[in-house]
Amino acid sequence: MAERIESLDWEAIHAEIESLQLSADPVEEQLGLATLGHAKRKHLTQISSLVGHLLSNSLLPNSPNHCTVELGSGKAQLSYWMIEQCSDASYLLVDRQGVRGKYDKRALKVCFHFLDSS
Numbered sequence: 001m002a003e004r005i006e007s008l009d010w011e012a013i014h015a016e017i018e019s020l021q022l023s024a025d026p027v028e029e030q031l032g033l034a035t036l037g038h039a040k041r042k043h044l045t046q047i048s049s050l051v052g053h054l055l056s057n058s059l060l061p062n063s064p065n066h067c068t069v070e071l072g073s074g075k076a077q078l079s080y081w082m083i084e085q086c087s088d089a090s091y092l093l094v095d096r097q098g099v100r101g102k103y104d105k106r107a108l109k110v111c112f113h114f115l116d117s118s
Contacts, residue, residue, distance in 0.1 A: 021045075022052025026084040055085065060065050062086035069094065 027048035031041060036079040054060035060068070060082060070079050073093035085089055 011118035020053075020055055021049045023048045024055065024081065024085050027051060027081050043077070043091060047078055051081055051085055054082070060086050060089075062088045064088050066090070067092060072096075094101070 021100055024047075027044055030036075031044050031048065036044070051060065062085075068079075068082065068089060069092045070076075071094050073079055073095045079091055079093055083089075
């Protein structure tokens, strides 16, 4: 297996990979704050692009008939920004621990449903 991986033409593979960074308005507003450190800014930029890609591919409909299930939701930061963008849909977050941070506590106040698998 290692020989097959080493024999790949990595330059040709990299040339074919397209990098496309999209954005989501609510996250971009947060990114405009001057108080964000480098790590938080990088994380929010990634989340903004993820939400932007979900929206551009019609994978995040803003419909009461739609439910997004996030497995391994962690601190629920991605889900928090998805609901900021599409608040009419339902969200089910599944994680092995309960509420762990700032975003999941905010989410509980909004309209998320948590399923603690412990």
